Every structure is written in C-alpha cells, then in structure tokens.
Amino acid sequence: MTPFLLTIITPEKVVFNEQVVSLTAPGQLGYLGILAHHAPLMTSLVPGKLTLRKGNSGEQTIVMAVDGGFLEFSHNQATLLADGIIPRDQINVDSEKTVIESIHRKLQSFPDNPDELRKQLELAQNRLKIHMET
Amino acid sequence: MASLRQIRSRIRSVKGTRQITKAMQMVAAAKLKKAEFRLLAARPYARKMNEMLGRLILAQTGELDNPLLVRQEVHKELLVIISSDKGLCGSYNMNIFRKAEEYLASREKGHVCLGIIGRKAADYFKRSEFPIEFAITDLGGTVDYARISEVAKRMTRYFVDGTMNEINLLHTNYISTMRYQPILEPYLPFRFKEPQKTAKSGGEVHLDYIFEPDTETIFDEFLPRYLTTKVYISVAESFTSEHSARMIAMKNATDAAEDMIDDLTLLANKLRQAQITREISEIVGGADAQKG
Numbered sequence: 411m412t413p414f415l416l417t418i419i420t421p422e423k424v425v426f427n428e429q430v431v432s433l434t435a436p437g438q439l440g441y442l443g444i445l446a447h448h449a450p451l452m453t454s455l456v457p458g459k460l461t462l463r464k465g466n467s468g469e470q471t472i473v474m475a476v477d478g479g480f481l482e483f484s485h486n487q488a489t490l491l492a493d494g495i496i497p498r499d500q501i502n503v504d505s506e507k508t509v510i511e512s513i514h515r516k517l518q519s520f521p522d523n524p525d526e527l528r529k530q531l532e533l534a535q536n537r538l539k540i541h542m543e544t
Numbered sequence: 545m546a547s548l549r550q551i552r553s554r555i556r557s558v559k560g561t562r563q564i565t566k567a568m569q570m571v572a573a574a575k576l577k578k579a580e581f582r583l584l585a586a587r588p589y590a591r592k593m594n595e596m597l598g599r600l601i602l603a604q605t606g607e608l609d610n611p612l613l614v615r616q617e618v619h620k621e622l623l624v625i626i627s628s629d630k631g632l633c634g635s636y637n638m639n640i641f642r643k644a645e646e647y648l649a650s651r652e653k654g655h656v657c658l659g660i661i662g663r664k665a666a667d668y669f670k671r672s673e674f675p676i677e678f679a680i681t682d683l684g685g686t687v688d689y690a691r692i693s694e695v696a697k698r699m700t701r702y703f704v705d706g707t708m709n710e711i712n713l714l715h716t717n718y719i720s721t722m723r724y725q726p727i728l729e730p731y732l733p734f735r736f737k738e739p740q741k742t743a744k745s746g747g748e749v750h751l752d753y754i755f756e757p758d759t760e761t762i763f764d765e766f767l768p769r770y771l772t773t774k775v776y777i778s779v780a781e782s783f784t785s786e787h788s789a790r791m792i793a794m795k796n797a798t799d800a801a802e803d804m805i806d807d808l809t810l811l812a813n814k815l816r817q818a819q820i821t822r823e824i825s826e827i828v829g830g831a832d833a834q835k836g
Contacts, residue, residue, distance in 0.1 A: 422586060442756070449752075451754045452599065
C-alpha cells in the first residue's frame with residue numbers, strides 16, 4: 411500500500427510526523443477514511459477516535475483519542491491540527507474518572523460556564539470510551 | 545583618595561555582585577532555552593493555521609457572516625499589552641511601554657481600556673489615565689495553553705457582546721537571541737491579510753478542495769482557535785524575548801563588574817606599591833639618620 415505523510419500538530423507541539431498507509435478520523439459529518447492520493451480535502455473534526463495504520467501492509471495500528479480540530483489533505487500529505495490528542499495506551503482511566511466526577515459536581519452547582527464544562531465532559535468521556543473498547 | 549583597605553572591600557563587594565549576576569545570567573540562559581523550545585514547538589501549528597486560513601478564504605465565494613468579522617464604529621477599544629512579570633531584563637519592558645505610550649497618545653482617553661499580561665506593565669499603567677480591564681500577573685515567564693485560552697476567550701467575549709469594539713495586541717516578536725522587537729497588531733475584528741490572498745492565487749496552484757461540511761462552517765470553527773493560537777504564540781514570543789533580554793542584561797552586568805574588578809585591582813596594587821616604597825624609604829631614611 412502506498413504510504414503518505416501524516417503530521418499531527420497540537421497548539422503546543424508536533425505530536426506525530428510519520429508515514430502511514432491509512433487514516434480514519436471523526437469528521438463533522440461522520441468518520442472518514444483516507445488513503446494515499448485522496449482528493450484535496452479540508453474538514454473540521456469532532457471529538458472521537460483516530461485510527462492510523464503504519465507499515466507496508468498496514469500491519470501496525472495506532473489508536474488515539476482526539477479532542478476535535480481540523481484535517482487537511484493535499485499533495486499526498488495529511489495534516490491534522492488537533493485541539494488535543496492522546497494515544498490510547500496513555501489514557502489514564504483513574505484521572506479521567508476523577509475529571510468526569512468533578513465536572514458532574516460542578517454542573518450541579520449552577521456554574522457560570524456550563525457549556526465549557528459540558529465540552530470538557532464530552533472530551534473526558536470520549537477518552538474513557540476509547541480506552542474501554544479493544 | 546581611598547585607602548587600600550577601602551578599595552579591597554570594594555573589590556570584595558563587586559566580586560559578590562558579579563557572582564550574583566553571573567548566576568542570574570545562567571538561570572536566564574536555561575529558561576531561554578526552554579522558552580525557545582516551546583516557541584519553536586508552537587510555531588508549526590500557527591503556521592499551518594495561517595496556511596489553512598488562506599485556503600479557506602480563497603475558496604470562500606460568498607460573504608462570510610461571522611460576528612468576529614463585523615467592523616463596528618469604535619467607541620471602546622482594548623489594548624492588550626504583554627510584558628514580563630520580573631524586572632532585571634534591560635530595556636525589554638521599557639521598549640514595550642514606549643510603544644504603548646506612543647500609541648495611547650494618539651487615542652482619546654475615554655475610549656481605550658488596557659488588558660495586561662505581566663506584572664511590570666500592571667505596575668507601570670496602574671497610575672495612567674487608562675483603566676485596566678484585566679491583568680494577569682502570575683504566569684511567571686512560562687506559557688500555559690489552558691490559561692492563555694481562557695484569556696483569548698474572554699477577549700473574544702468582550703468583542704462579541706459589544707463591551708469592546710476593537711482589540712489590539714502589543715507583544716514582542718522574538719527574532720534571535722540578540723534581536724527582538726515590540727509589535728502592535730490588530731486582533732479583533734478579524735481582518736484578512738489581502739496581499740497574502742493575491743499572492744496565493746497567483747503563485748500556488750489552485751487546488752479544488754473538498755470542504756466538509758462547507759467553508760463557512762469550517763471557518764466558524766476555525767476562527768476561535770486561530771484567535772487563541774494568536775495570543776498563545778504572542779505570549780510565547782514575548783516570554784522568549786524576555787528571557788533573552790534578561791540573559792543579555794545580566795551578561796552585560798557581569799562584564800561591567802569584571803571591568804570594575806580589574807580597574808580596582810590595578811588601583812589597589814598601585815597603592816600597595818606606593819605604600820611599600822614609602823616604608824622602605826622611611827627605613828632607609830631612619831638608618832641613615834642613625835649612622836649620621
């Protein structure tokens with residue numbers, strides 16, 4: 411399979427910069443898969459699961475939890491601008507659960523930024539979900 | 545003229561100063577390295593955002609309908625100034641203040657509020673006739689994305705709810721260890737850089753992009769992140785400049801202390817020699833007197 415370069419960048423650093431053979435990302439209109447020589451594309455992403463395959467026949471799979479962002483594909487290069495991203499094996503279940511609990515508690519006491527909290531809740535739940543499924 | 549003892553004690557005190565400035569120089573150098581690393585890590589995101597924005601604007605055919613683009617009549621303006629929390633960094637803060645004063649002098653007093661990042665600017669503008677809308681003085685020279693993102697959101701909120709009709713950003717651009725430059729940039733309402741647009745359409749091959757769902761939706765999602773990134777990178781640039789300014793200032797201080805030690809040592813040696821000569825001539829004189 412033809413590989414292409416995937417660069418994943420967060421506001422703080424370049425997280426990933428390697429050749430992959432396929433990429434599945436949570437687009438705004440649903441999950442989309444990308445192989446080499448895809449047509450030029452730009453899309454916004456929602457929180458969800460990012461799956462990429464590496465190696466000659468895509469034998470190595472990497473799964474990450476992405477917080478949303480943008481994906482651009484052009485000139486056989488994919489660039490993913492992520493708000494935040496974490497590989498599945500680095501997700502810390504306990505800390506995510508604590509975060510979820512604390513947000514639930516805060517939401518009950520009429521905070522002044524409920525939308526922001528709900529957004530964070532969604533992100534934490536997304537990470538937890540990705541960790542749970544195998 | 546100072547006595548030998550006085551000069552020796554001065555040498556000791558200057559040596560003490562040199563040790564301190566030398567240590568501060570080394571601390572600043574270490575912090576500079578870290579800050580620079582963070583800045584260089586953050587630049588690709590900002591650069592890519594710029595590129596994508598250019599493409600979005602190029603592909604956008606109709607008028608964009610986003611509240612962040614609306615240019616209103618300016619009744620209330622916010623000037624956000626990024627300075628350092630600590631001093632001892634040469635003319636770094638002074639350059640920023642001078643630029644700010646220059647700009648403020650051209651504005652009407654009732655119109656402008658200040659937003660401040662860094663304790664030095666907060667102290668400096670505390671007594672000015674421009675009210676301070678917010679001041680963040682506890683970043684301590686390290687950028688924190690979560691904190692900056694809060695600030696950016698607050699600024700956007702001010703603009704959207706009409707508290708402010710225009711927001712400008714004064715920060716320092718880091719060019720190299722020796723060079724940095726205070727720069728004043730418009731922040732909101734968001735303005736496209738027109739020349740970029742024409743250059744892109746002329747030079748780069750125009751690609752037929754698929755936009756999902758459509759350019760407008762992407763743009764609405766894109767802009768808040770772009771604005772946050774802009775503040776983040778500005779703060780990162782400023783803090784990197786601050787550490788580099790401090791390192792240079794401390795290096796100069798160390799060098800000056802060294803020069804002073806050299807001068808004083810020379811003076812002390814001269815005095816000591818004069819004293820020895822005097823003592824010898826006294827002894828010789830005394831011996832001659834006894835002989836005679």
